[in-house]
Amino acid sequence: MLSLDEIVGLLKASGEPTRLRLLALLAEGDLSVKDLTAILHQSQPRISRHLKLLYESGLVERLPEGAWVYYCLTRDEAKGDLISATLRHLDHDDAMIVRDLERLHQIKEANAQQAADYFRQNAERWDELRVLHVPESAVEQAVLETLGDRPIRQLLDLGTGTGSILSLLADRCRDGLGLDANRSMLAVARSRLDGPNHGHLHVQQGDLLDLATLDRKFDLITIHQVLHYLDDPSAALQEAGRVLLPGGRILVVDFAPHDHEFLRKDHAHRRLGFSHDAMRRWMHDAGFEVTVARDLEPTGLECDQHDDALTVTIWLAEKPE
Structure with a gap:
């Protein structure tokens, strides 16, 4: 359960267009600052600032990876339920949301191709072991x-x-x-x-x-x-x-x-x-x-x-x- 003040704080943290778009994107899976910058077409400092607010509120979690940082939605059950309820009522036909998801799909396709190339380059050695x-x-x-x-x-x-x-x-x-x-x-x-x-x-x-x-x-x-x-x-x-x-x-x-x-x-x-x-x-x-x-x-x-x-x-x- 969340207290009244906690819920108000979470609503304030998510109650901004860019931050709500970030939550909708992270509901699709882990993404890096680089990915989110490319999708939203906003500067890295601006995206990082919004993510910092979401992180400090407990709505997202950071996954450091060397010089990179990936973000994912919180694993806290109560906070996760609040996010899910919000996104459930989001109009996914909204032009901005549609564009975000299209760019996300393009990035995922590029990542999948990179993965396929990696498998192909190492297939011979893996087959030798199998x-x-x-x-x-x-x-x-x-x-x-x-x-x-x-x-x-x-x-x-x-x-x-x-x-x-x-x-x-x-x-x-x-x-x-x-x-x-x-x-x-x-x-x-x-x-x-x-x-x-x-x-x-x-x-x-x-x-x-x-x-x-x-x-x-x-x-x-x-x-x-x-x-x-x-x-x-x-x-x-x-x-x-x-x-x-x-x-x-x-x-x-x-x-x-x-x-x-x-x-x-x-x-x-x-x-x-x-x-x-x-x-x-x-x-x-x-x-x-x-x-x-x-x-x-x-x-x-x-x-x-x-x-x-x-x-x-x-x-x-x-x-x-």
Whole structure:
């Protein structure tokens, strides 16, 4: 619930044409200051000033990404309901709103093309990895089975990459955040998550070894095919423990031990898979208790053509109450 003064303040903050247009645009997804400046055809200082007022009122949130800042609508339920009620009665045939949405569509098309180009440029290397382990569809099904039907309120996907885990768990979580240090990958993830059923999912640039900037805690943290890129995987688990709620769960998907040295040389892998003993030790040191350790053996024609196909392992652990 909101007090009388809070509601008056929120109405004042949103009660200006440019700020209302900004809220309508952010209802379509996360946008940067650069995006909003291009859509509204206003100066960067002017757009930043309006966003500052919306941020200070609590109607929008900031998602810093290096030198850039993305904005999204607040995740506060009461304030979000107020925004939704306002936008629900907004005339979407208004010439200015129509023009804003047309420009937004043009920007999204450009971003989608950029994402497609990125996929095309890296497709050969990704295909080389895919034929070495169980199909991704089988991994995703195993992830869903491992997590079960337990509700997910706050999901944090570390090293989100192209946002595949966020997309997979979209229907199961109330709110999802993906962190990744690579801006190109984040561009791909934003394109992937651009849709009416993904408004509760967000991505932002961040370091999975430094989560101090996060302002909330989570009941599920996922780390999908990330730890093998790290010199010290245990440090990532320790950091995850700082933002996991008591009783919360952490799910790690990665490779079992292997000897594919070319992955270290050509694909920047720092660790060649993880044993169950090592993962249990790291989980224990981070304050977790492993409840599931499941190996997915490589199968299928493509995998059969590789004598040393990779095994994918899923570990699920809980943080004691």
